Amino acid sequence: MLVKLITLRKQKGQVDAPFELLVAIVIMGFVILAGTYAISNLSKNTCLGDKKQDMSELVSSLRDSVLGSDLTFRNISFTTKACFSSRYETIKLQSYDNQQKCSSACGGGTSCLLLEYVYDDLSKNIRTEPINPICTNLPSTVTFAVFGTHELDCGTNDGGSNAGWIIVDPSVSIAPGKYRIFRTGTGSNSIVCFLKKV
Secondary structure (H helix, E strand, O other): OHHHHHHHHHHHHHHHHHHHHHHHHHHHHHHHHHHHHHHHHHHHHHHHHHHHHHHHHHHHHHHHHHHOOOOOEEEEEEOOOOOOOOOOEEEEEEEEOOHHHHHHHHOOOOOEEEEEEEEEEHHHOEEEEEEEEEEOOOOOOOOEOOOOOOHHHHOOOOOOOOOOEEEOOOOOOOOOEEEEEEEEOOHHHOEEEEEEEO
């Protein structure tokens, strides 16, 4: 009788083992999935924080250059990696004549110049602003140098003081890289040179 009881307990233990193993695998899979999600979320939030800091430094340098003396120039590294797919990310300066948009970003005004970070994947119908637009507190009428027209003004022509730099239009896109920002000219002829290291 005792031998029969021991045999029955062994068989019951053998029947329960696969079920316990299955439960352990499910729990382990859930822990791995949750951990992966947490790490991914942390990485994305860290990237967005770094990008927001870079954008704030860019706005500060732009403000110093536009509102400072004629001799003020700023060099800035804008090198944070893409937080999503780099194909669909755009950072640019955008001018608005929209009281609601300007009030939301700048606290007032009917026109404003904002630095925007947009993720726009048309194939998946996704358009979002992962970081709220940053108000530059500059007039929306700031004139930026144009490639093909202002090389002499900005010194990017052959032998110029900024040879090795090219003029970029910050209203189209500000790609990662090293930038130099300064104002040249006077009064209504004043332009802002927004240069990128080649």
